[in-house]
Amino acid sequence: MHSNARAAAVAAALALGLAAAQAAEFRSADIHNSDDYPTVAAVKHMSQLLEQKSGGKYKIKVFNKGALGNEKETIDQVKIGALEMARVNISPMNGVCQKTLVPTMPFLFSSIEHMRRSLDGPVGEEILKSCEDQGFIGLAFYDSGARSLYAKKPIKTVADVKGMKVRVQQSDLWVSLVGAMGGNATPMPFGEVYTGLKTGLIDAAENNIPSYDSVKHYESAKYYSRTEHSMAPEMLLMSKIVWDKLPKADQEMVRAAAKQSVAFQRKKWDEQESKSLAVVKAGGAEIIEVDKKSFQAVMGPVYDKFMTTPDLKRLVKAVQDSK
Incomplete structure (x- = not known):
């Protein structure tokens, strides 16, 4: 191989490696069995949004049915960066970041609408942010009904x-x-x-x-x-170790896709609740x-x-x- 051709091949391989390093498929855990359960479907929806926003650079693969462990185990994996994302009930996070106790309190919300309004507002944002010190980026709250x-x-x-x-x-x-x-x-x-x-x-x-x-x-x-x-909600968490490696613009993209998935999850939740009733x-x-x-x-x-x-x-x- 001529040195020019070899140099071109090396450059091509490096470019390919760089593209691969920048493209990512985040793994997200969930314990629910149904592939169409509202939280599972919502994270899949978030993946579609993220793929569109990033031009195919990022997507999310959901491992449900407890395939990556129970909620406590997946929380531990997310903390050390061994797993990118997890959707968990808020209760196992109560011992991790104290402010997550607030939405778990009995009879705190007067209605589902009141709960959604509170969690979409400054109180919800403060609670999500409070988990950063412990190694978690709180992306969104999902409904878990009453x-x-x-x-x-x-x-x-x-x-x-x-x-x-x-x-x-x-x-x-x-x-x-x-x-x-x-x-x-x-x-x-x-x-x-x-x-x-x-x-x-x-x-x-x-x-x-x-x-x-x-x-x-x-x-x-x-x-x-x-x-x-x-009316304790569910949380969608991302590993801070993984998050900190993303460019700022990409972090915003991930956050925006997560927030957009909330309305989708709530609609699925309301439909599921009527069906189950x-x-x-x-x-x-x-x-x-x-x-x-x-x-x-x-x-x-x-x-x-x-x-x-x-x-x-x-x-x-x-x-x-x-x-």
Whole structure:
């Protein structure tokens, strides 16, 4: 090979290497099984937007069904830069960045609209930004609907919860929340709830309607009592290690695509909720209206225990004042 030809070949290889280094396929984790679940579909939608904005330079590959681990494991991977992105429930982030406790608090939002407004505004931005120190870029909040109690008997007031064994997520806040209602909080992984209800290990659980439907919990606990005690959102996170390597213009592109995917996710969520409600009713579930005030009245100790800093109290007040 002539030296000119060799030099040209080396230059071409270098150019190709450079293009490859600049083009990237980000991997994003999700635990939901359905390929069309609202959060999974939303990140795929974000990938399409990002590919358009970047002229094919960036895209995202979603690994759902817990393929890359459970939420806690994927959070750890994102922190060290071993994984670019993850969509997680906000609860596992409560111990990582303290301000994420705020949207998790019981009865904080008066309605889904109020929750969306708050998280789209300055309060939401401050909470997302607060995770940067811990190695996470908070890109967006996604909806997870309203969580309510479901059991083998109707729950109409807080007095009905007394002594019931209620499955909760493995977090201090959820244990305190059910404890404040007078229930016996029983932390267990989501995958064990179906058997727990069937065998009587637990009397009740709490979740949104799509989750109640997707794993057929209504077969064992047919009374869905609309407490709507929490509207804790989902979070879309990116590794700060990965983020810091992107040019500023590309960071803005990623952020813009994430924000645009929120409206898509909410629309999918609302559709999923209506569909799931029809499924559980057809499957024999009864939707019970509750005395919400009786539940709200016992939540003081939960706020006292977790909203312990001036910053947290300020954020709670900002949300409550924006009703």
